[in-house]
Amino acid sequence: MEASDANGKTKYMQQRLDRSENDVSAGGGPKVLDVVPGGYAPVRGFDGIWHRQQAPGHPRSFREYLVLRDEGRSAVWFSVRDSSFDLLTVTAFLEFLGEHRDLAFDGLSHHKEPLPRPVGRFGHALFCSPSLGGTHRAYPEIENSVAKAFPVFDCEIGDADTEAFVDARLRGTAPLPYSDWDRAPHPVIDLRYEIGECHQRTFKAVSRQRLDRVLDMPADAGPDAWLELRSFRGDLRRATPDRPIEDVDAFLLGTAG
Secondary structure (H helix, E strand, O other): OOHHHHHHHHHHHHHHHHHHHHHHHOOOOOOHHHHOOOOOEEOOOOOOEEEEEEOOOOOOOEEEEEEEEHHHOEEEEEEEEHHHOOHHHHHHHHHHHHHOOOHHHOOOOEEEEEEEEEEOOEEEEEEEOHHHHOOOOOOOOOOOOEEEEEEEOHHHOOOOOOHHHHHHHHHOOOOOOOOOOOOOOOOOOEEEEEEOOEEEEEEEEOOHHHHHHHHOOOOOOOOOOEEEEEOOOOOEEEEEOOEOOOOHHHHHHOOOO
16 A cells, blocks of 8 residues: 555544544534434335445445434344345334334343334344444444344354354354345254363364264264353253263254154
């Protein structure tokens, strides 16, 4: 990057930060729509809800939504891949968010909320605080003012998940594809084990591929080898070389008898 370009970018960012500080000192903050790039339009039939389409026509195009609050100075954001967009499903979720737009700003890192009626195939919604959601870190003036929410299957977020586990489910080795609303369920897979020289003695969120590799214990694992699997409900299943876990998928999905 040329020095003049770098200086120009630094000056621009400083101007944005100065504007934010001035707004805060005046008793408010910048309005979200004044900071984010343009292209947003109001959603018909909803108060304070805006949307835009990104990269229309591209195989990975998606739609973004902002549910405004606090006179437009904060918002709840979500996105939907165009390939999974369904108007009735999105409308149902917008109706729910419109009534719960303050929930992600109550000081807690997240909420897993049951939906009063299904949104498509989903039965729950996950609300993430601005710090956990991290959707607008490129815009320092509003990064702490924009939360994130999206519909989930019950099995995709643990009932007692800490902030660290939710973060791992969103950004870890097997991140939840939360913008794909036609996805199959991606259940919680928390694993710990001690198999020969390999061990992981505290629960960590892992991918299904990792789980399958560990479930296939080698013949020489030894009689003391073990693994424990934890579901989204906090239930545990333990496996040893002579006692495998049965119905793994049903256990993870919460459909086991």
